[in-house]
Amino acid sequence: MSAQPIEAVERDDVLQPRHPYRRFLRSATRWQVAVERKVNELVSYEQNPFYFHGALPTFVFWMLIASGIGLLFYYKATLTESYESLVYLAKVPFGNCIRSSHRYSADAMLLAIYLHTFRVYITDRHREYRIVPWLTGVVLLLLTYVAGISGYMLVGDQRSWGLIHQSVQAFQAVPLVGDFLASQVLAGPDITDYTVARALFFHLLSAMAIFWFLWMHLLRIRRPFMIVTIGIGAAVVGVILMVAGLWPAGSYTPVVEPMHVPEAYEIGNWLYLPGFWLLSSAGPLAFWGAVVLLFGGLLMLPYLLRDTRRNIAMVVRDKCVGCQLCAIDCPYSAITMVPTWNERKKKPDLLAVVYPPRCSECGVCIGSCDFDAIELSSMPYRPIEDLVKELAPKREAPAEAAGD
């Protein structure tokens, strides 16, 4: 038996299985899938929120867009009228529902993003060929924070003014460009109507930027999950509406003198605004330190462990018939079909071409090819077939089965 097990010998999890971080990720994955399988037993796998962790933030984002459009009909972005317009909104039918669902959808979106981030990290799906989704995902998290914080600046109560003053204070602490940044937040030297308009601008701009980065986030994923199943969607909408009905979102005391820095205000939302608690209790340095630590740490996370890429798919040019099956089946859009001249058929044809940075070395394209025209570079299929032939049980047929 000369055949060695050819599979996976050169892969890093075999080369360095004792790497402690790799071992940690591996056992963490095992715990995570164990939890998910338990959830599968409670609800079916089709309703398992862990399997729709990526679709959940997108779904909640659509709820935010819908309720935000509702708010735009009533909201007035001026210093005095912002508070009043929200008081008026509470008297409109479903006005409180629109506002409260906007507020709690924002919380749900951040929670869903953290679930998504955690799940992607803990199951080791954040590295290598997934680097672009991870990095754009960190930007998306930052943009979600910008949208949330600027949203709280729009309410027109004591807290909004506190947040604006504290942001100005934080930006002024930045060396060199601090005053410029602070004046960009204020849209002028002082708090005016333009400040509220600027906050609304940042609020909407970050929402639009979320769309742009979401596109980059999903660009290489061939069939992204963007929609949750009806069960999960109904549960999410139901929970948000229920919370919104039980604890409707409200404003704190309206501000009397916007120029005056409020001595103390309630943070109220510990999902979006813990940075401001840090800012008031420990100063701007601690705030920026925490921001850099959080987002810088998230950006560096995939670089802690690198794999050697040896198994990227290759197309055997003479065998490829241009049927597109591998390009359709590739989960990461790593295969494109390019026009080529087919020498055998003497006519133009298509040829599959692998774009290596997107290749996950999974071999799904090999399974989809009926012509053995695509191979993993260090795991060709023919030796596997030879091994199957060689190791097959050698039995002779009994006499009665062989004849007739």
Added chain:
Amino acid sequence: MSEPTVATTATPPAAPFVPQVLALVCERSVPIDELIGPDQRLRDAPQVYVLRFPCSGMIKPSLAQLALDEGWDGVLVVGCAVGDCHFREGNLWARERFLGGRAPNKFRRMDQQRVSLLWRAASEAGPFLSEVGSFCDHLRTLPPNLRSDDGKGRKRKR
């Protein structure tokens, strides 16, 4: 056909029939490297030879067909739990190909008695082993897979 296709031996084997099983296993599903010995066979069931793949999506139905043609008594295809795949869609495609709904195995059929598809997560070594055991028990109720004969008295093409 009148003449026997292979040399025949009159004496049947005295030992009880042990079905030889080829397991085509996704590395990301069951923790296979903890279950196999250095000879690439399951420690609990040494009649099961394990071939590892990076993803169940790489497993061609034609490979399972080849194994059956070559005389393996059964083929196990093991992938991640349905709904979850490390590479997003590998186990989905493998499942559809083996069940006969997706190219390149859209219209072909193989011996459904001898091929078993298992979808097990990385935490489920125990259920996997018990399913392997029950599959081997099931294969023991079938006659040995004879390489030269396709069950209808015709010689195989290979």
